[in-house]
Amino acid sequence: xxxxxxxxxxxxxxxxxxxxxxxxxxxxxxxxxxxxxxxxxxxxxxxxxxxxxxxxxxxxxxxxxxxxxxxxxxxxxxxxxxxxxxxxxxxxxxxxxxxxxxxxxxxxxxxxxxxxxxxxxxxxxxxxxxxxxxxxxxxxxxxxxxxxxxxxxxxxxxxxxxxxxxxxxxxxxxxxxxxxxxxxxxxxxxxxxxxxxxxxxxxxxxxxxxxxxxxxxxxxxxxxxxxxxxxxxxxxxxxxxxxxxxxxxxxxxxxxxxxxxxxxxx
Amino acid sequence: xxxxxxxxxxxxxxxxxxxxxxxxxxxxxxxxxxxxxxxxxxxxxxxxxxxxxxxxxxxxxxxxxxxxxxxxxxxxxxxxxxxxxxxxxxxxxxxxxxxxxxxxxxxxxxxxxxxxxxxxxxxxxxxxxxxxxxxxxxxxxxxxxxxxxxxxxxxxxxxxxxxxxxxxxxxxxxxxxxxxxxxxxxxxxxxxxxxxxxxxxxxxxxxxxxxxxxxxxxxxxxxxxxxxxxxxxxxxxxxxxxxxxxxxxxxxxxxxxxxxxxxxxx
Numbered sequence: 001x002x003x004x005x006x007x008x009x010x011x012x013x014x015x016x017x018x019x020x021x022x023x024x025x026x027x028x029x030x031x032x033x034x035x036x037x038x039x040x041x042x043x044x045x046x047x048x049x050x051x052x053x054x055x056x057x058x059x060x061x062x063x064x065x066x067x068x069x070x071x072x073x074x075x076x077x078x079x080x081x082x083x084x085x086x087x088x089x090x091x092x093x094x095x096x097x098x099x100x101x102x103x104x105x106x107x108x109x110x111x112x113x114x115x116x117x118x119x120x121x122x123x124x125x126x127x128x129x130x131x132x133x134x135x136x137x138x139x140x141x142x143x144x145x146x147x148x149x150x151x152x153x154x155x156x157x158x159x160x161x162x163x164x165x166x167x168x169x170x171x172x173x174x175x176x177x178x179x180x181x182x183x184x185x186x187x188x189x190x191x192x193x194x195x196x197x198x199x200x201x202x203x204x205x206x207x208x209x210x211x212x213x214x215x216x217x218x219x220x221x222x223x224x225x226x227x228x229x230x231x232x233x234x235x236x237x238x239x240x241x242x243x244x245x246x247x248x249x250x251x252x253x254x255x256x257x258x259x260x261x262x263x264x265x266x
Numbered sequence: 267x268x269x270x271x272x273x274x275x276x277x278x279x280x281x282x283x284x285x286x287x288x289x290x291x292x293x294x295x296x297x298x299x300x301x302x303x304x305x306x307x308x309x310x311x312x313x314x315x316x317x318x319x320x321x322x323x324x325x326x327x328x329x330x331x332x333x334x335x336x337x338x339x340x341x342x343x344x345x346x347x348x349x350x351x352x353x354x355x356x357x358x359x360x361x362x363x364x365x366x367x368x369x370x371x372x373x374x375x376x377x378x379x380x381x382x383x384x385x386x387x388x389x390x391x392x393x394x395x396x397x398x399x400x401x402x403x404x405x406x407x408x409x410x411x412x413x414x415x416x417x418x419x420x421x422x423x424x425x426x427x428x429x430x431x432x433x434x435x436x437x438x439x440x441x442x443x444x445x446x447x448x449x450x451x452x453x454x455x456x457x458x459x460x461x462x463x464x465x466x467x468x469x470x471x472x473x474x475x476x477x478x479x480x481x482x483x484x485x486x487x488x489x490x491x492x493x494x495x496x497x498x499x500x501x502x503x504x505x506x507x508x509x510x511x512x513x514x515x516x517x518x519x520x521x522x523x524x525x526x527x528x529x530x531x532x
Contacts, residue, residue: 150488
């Protein structure tokens with residue numbers, strides 16, 4: 001049976017209890033979900049695996065239910081790895097850090113114009129705030145914000161991504177805001193997890209150059225979109241959340257895993 | 267004849283006039299040299315050229331005069347390129363930016379222990395300050411500080427490095443604090459400037475792993491040594507300098523180029 005222990009405010013308990021049938025809940029003074037003990041992954045026979053440009057191993061699943069579409073990636077992030085700062089225009093994202101060790105960063109400023117990324121000659125560079133994650137932390141990163149992460153430990157660390165198609169997204173084949181299509185385009189397919197393919201310079205370049213086709217501004221060096229880094233995030237970032245959408249996502253995954261035929265995951 | 271127009275305070279004029287025979291001087295309210303119109307390069311028949319791990323083309327010269335030893339590199343920095351944050355323990359450094367366009371960064375905090383770099387599990391990460399350079403700017407970066415730079419333009423930009431052997435440096439073959447020896451070890455020799463060699467993964471790795479042999483802590487991702495970035499440097503950085511040593515270096519180069527046999531450059 002699905003286990004996820006959520007640290008939530010009392011105001012969410014009734015909603016959670018009704019919608020998810022969770023086994024245990026840790027209440028804290030926080031007013032939003034900040035920690036989940038287990039994020040369910042859709043039970044697929046052979047989920048697609050793709051190697052990212054920094055050696056990240058992504059295991060993908062995409063789910064559709066009515067107008068809701070989202071992609072998950074259960075990822076292994078090598079020591080020191082992580083994407084350069086970037087912006088999503090068609091998706092909203094959650095990061096779940098089962099073991100912590102990942103430093104997430106995000107701006108509060110929003111950059112809603114795909115044609116004017118936060119460079120000095122366009123919208124101006126961003127101030128980003130870092131969050132050193134703890135085990136089981138979940139962090140929300142909505143569209144339009146400069147964000148990214150780094151594995152600041154000496155070991156490979158897990159990271160679960162959830163990208164939810166935003167209401168303004170153009171249509172992509174998987175109905176997920178184009179994120180899985182992006183990784184299929186620029187990443188390297190993993191046929192055998194025990195024999196990883198080489199990362200090509202072409203893949204690294206396309207990760208940047210093909211990004212706008214999928215509603216993404218992707219920088220290729222750290223300070224391209226960033227002029228300031230602050231390790232003390234304001235409350236809007238430290239406690240930012242989108243719990244209704246997150247709950248609906250977890251509910252859809254659970255429904256699929258329980259055989260609900262109104263959900264398709266692949 | 268050597269031309270270098272220095273923006274200096276009045277207090278330096280007599281010293282400069284006597285020691286260098288400069289042609290023209292721009293006085294500004296600054297109290298240290300912040301701008302030089304031309305940094306002389308030792309006239310060598312065929313200076314050594316090395317390709318750096320980010321595609322930088324370095325043209326080297328090393329000079330020795332008495333106990334003074336320094337290495338210069340006249341470099342071409344590709345768009346978006348630059349080293350990850352690092353620390354020199356045996357050298358003090360100047361950066362001269364003939365065309366600007368390079369964003370230099372530096373900490374005020376010093377990390378004098380080669381065995382305890384500024385990581386979270388050792389000395390703690392640094393706050394760095396950025397300086398967007400203008401044409402002909404010269405910036406001083408003494409030993410022990412986290413520093414580096416990025417070419418934030420879309421074109422290749424020139425950058426002249428000067429590394430002066432510090433008094434506490436162990437002896438290296440070129441008497442320059444080990445910096446040219448480091449690039450010879452980890453860089454890729456350029457035999458023909460019109461046919462650049464490929465940058466190998468091995469060179470990129472050794473740039474980091476061999477660094478401590480040359481008194482350098484070299485990080486391999488931006489946030490390894492850095493927790494904060496601020497675009498408003500304090501006066502100690504914005505106006506920091508070491509003009510006596512810089513003047514002595516320029517004097518040595520000029521003497522070599524004028525045939526002074528007490529100087530050796532190679």
